[in-house]
Amino acid sequence: MDIRFIVPGNVRHGSGGNKYNAALAEQLAALGAEVETVTVDGDWPVGSPADRQRFADALDGGTTVIADGLVASGAPEEVAAAVGGGAKVWILSHMPLADHPLLEGNALAAVTGVVCPSNHAAAELQAKHGPLNVVVARPGAEPADMAVGSEPPRIVAVAALLPNKQQTLLVEALSQLGDLSWSAALIGSPDADPAYAAKVRAAVEHYGLERRITLTGELSGQDLAEQWHAADLSLLISKSEAFGMVVVESLAHGVPVIVREGTGAVEALGSSGAGRTVAVEGPSDLANALRAWLTDPATRESWRRAAVYARNDLPGWEHTAATVLAALARPPR
Template sequence: MQIRFLVPGNVRHGSGGNKYNAKLAEHLTALGADVETVIVDGDWPVGSHTDRQRFADMLDGGTTVIADGLVASGAPDEISGAINAGTQVWILSHMALADHPDLEAKALAAATGIICPSAHAAAELETRHGTQRMVIAAPGADKANLAEGSQPQHIVAVAALLPNKSQLELVECLATLQDVEWSAALIGSENADARYAAEVRAAVEHYGLENRIKVTGELTGPTIEAQWHKADLSVLLSRSESFGMVVTESLAHGVPVLVRQGTGAVEALGHTEAGAALDLTQEGALTDSLKRWLTDPTLQELWRSNALRAREHLQGWDTTAATVLKALATPDAG
């Protein structure tokens, strides 16, 4: 099968969506598909008339297209035109658009089908736009070396520094726990929202935590693996999250995770009990949970053993790709 995979050119940091797209393309290829990944420049999610025309040109050819929702959800007319010309257009919706719901609704309705990375993301689209033909293809997790942990306990928060990811909330919480030993690293791009990143750095300095909290920037390869190697706990406090691939990445390293209730990260954590999903509408919930974990070796060992057990049952990216390939081959099923 020939697949043209259209991805946005205006997301330049290591987002979960970008990582998902790259892994999906890699493993579709491994399953025998002929995948052409095309970066679509433009001011997405809507773009200019010229941007949308460029997108429309890439839909031409009567082939099968997977288009990232950040590009496709603002261009319903272009999708309709392509489908009428014989092109299958699947929208890979990592997360519903914050703005432009009318355009998104029309684009999803026009598409051949919709690929979602989680049941949480699919349910959100259904709530907003009604029943659609959706296929859930949860992210896989790569095999990873087992974390060794640290003394004192080392906490990692792996996400771009963005308001939605709530690193400020974590810094303010850790500032109240200075009587307990720990170290922490905030690992993620500072370029996605430079103002927020500066606020996070300023908070670390304000609380005098420069020697305990490292703001590392985006790390890849051996440098991120070195952080996972010494990690004891991973924290993902996103206010909205379609899945949260860092959760399964954590579990792949045998590292338990704290996530926020009401997000797709709860789905990623599943029923592993390798950490907890916190109701952060309750005052002090994060502080209480972190202090309990930091001061209770029995809880540390329980979460760690549950993470090791979960590590053995993580889905691979080959399963993700097989789910997508099956859907593309049977567009009228379901």
Template sequence: MLDGGTTVIADGLVASGAPEAIAGAVGKGTPVWILSHMALADHPEREAKALAAATGIICPSAHAAAELRTKHGQQDIVIATPGADKADPAKGSQPPHIVAVGALLPNKSQTLLVEALSQIRDEPWTAALIGSNDADPRYAAEVRDAVEHHALQNRISVTGELTGEALEDQWRRADLSVLISRSESYGMAVSESLAHGIPVLVRQGTGAVEALGDTRAGTALELQETGNLTNTLRSWLTDPALQERWRNSALRARDHLQGWDTTAATVLDALQR
């Protein structure tokens, strides 16, 4: 409650579908803020109307805010970076265990990771693709087919969505996390990885780079082709000194993660202003 009234924070997808409702609520004195994770690919005119009608806009990263401004011109945007809860440090595995946490979706590029791993089967490793099979069943089937095509069923597990202790077990076993989505507004999987002291590979040009920041706990890759990912994974697998540097950087990053209390304070301060 603010100043005796209700303040609404609406998800950007919902708000962009109902710009008239946003304008009507604001016109009657109800502040409505839009939480925009990323600019929409479709119906930009409705998104523009919703943004113009809203009391304010919140984005989870400078990357997401820049995308919104590129599409709709200058916007007054509050950036509230997501927080993370520090977890117990991962213990790692022998052979090294690689995790990719995210729903099986074309944007997440799991098939690219499978292809890269298929080129380094001469090195010891295991991997887990952790995320919902139901978001895009056709692509999920493509991922499983790719694993079978390369005869990697004994090395790559497609776990489906995991929660609770099952997910924590994967984090505990992990030595490296991979988030190579073609687009990310921020990349919570990066923060979760660092919260467990696990280094991360991310794709250049996405919000995941912002989530990784200047921690040196991994690297950001240009991924126009599989080769760059393959070479980076091979370098990491065969270079104990590199593994140690990334691991130590991830542990330092873990100690300096922003908490959710900071995120909440940023949003509350914006609403009160």
């Protein structure tokens, strides 16, 4: 099968969506598909006429297309024209568009089908737009070395510095734990939203936590592996999250996770017992959960054992790609 995979060019930090796209394309090729990845620049999700023309050009001639929802959901007329011309166009919706429901609804109504990374994301999309031809293809796990941890315990939050990721709330929560021993690392790009990144840095300085909280910037390769190696707990407390690939990444290292209740990260964590969900209304909710973990060795050991157990049962990206490939091969409804 020949697949044209269209991805946005205006997300330059290491987002979960970018990582999913790259891993899926690689594994589709490993399963025998001919995959052509096309990057479309533009001010997505609502591009200019020139941006949408570039997207239309990318669609032209593709008989089977996977288009990232950040691009395709903002260009329903171009999607409809491609499908009308005989192409099978699937939108890969990493997360519903919060501010453009009409555009997104029109695009979803025009496509052959939709790929979502979680049941949570699929349910959220269908709650907004009604029944859709959806296939859920959960992110896979990359094999990873087991974390060793640190003394005092090391807390990591791996996410770009963005308001949705709530790093300022995390810093405020950690400021309430000054009587306990811990260190923390906020690992993510400051370039996605420089103004918010400045607020995060200012919060660390305001609470006098420069010696306890490290802002590493975006890391990859051995630098990121070293941070995971030293970690004892990871956090994903985003206000909204379709799945939370970093949860799977954490479990792959045998590191338990605290996630925010009501988000797709709960689905990523599952029922393994390798952490907990927290209803985060404010910093004290998170601080209380962290205090309970830091002060109870039995809880830390229980979560750690559960994370190590879960590590051995994580499906790889080949399962993700096989699910998508089977959906693409089905006749259009």
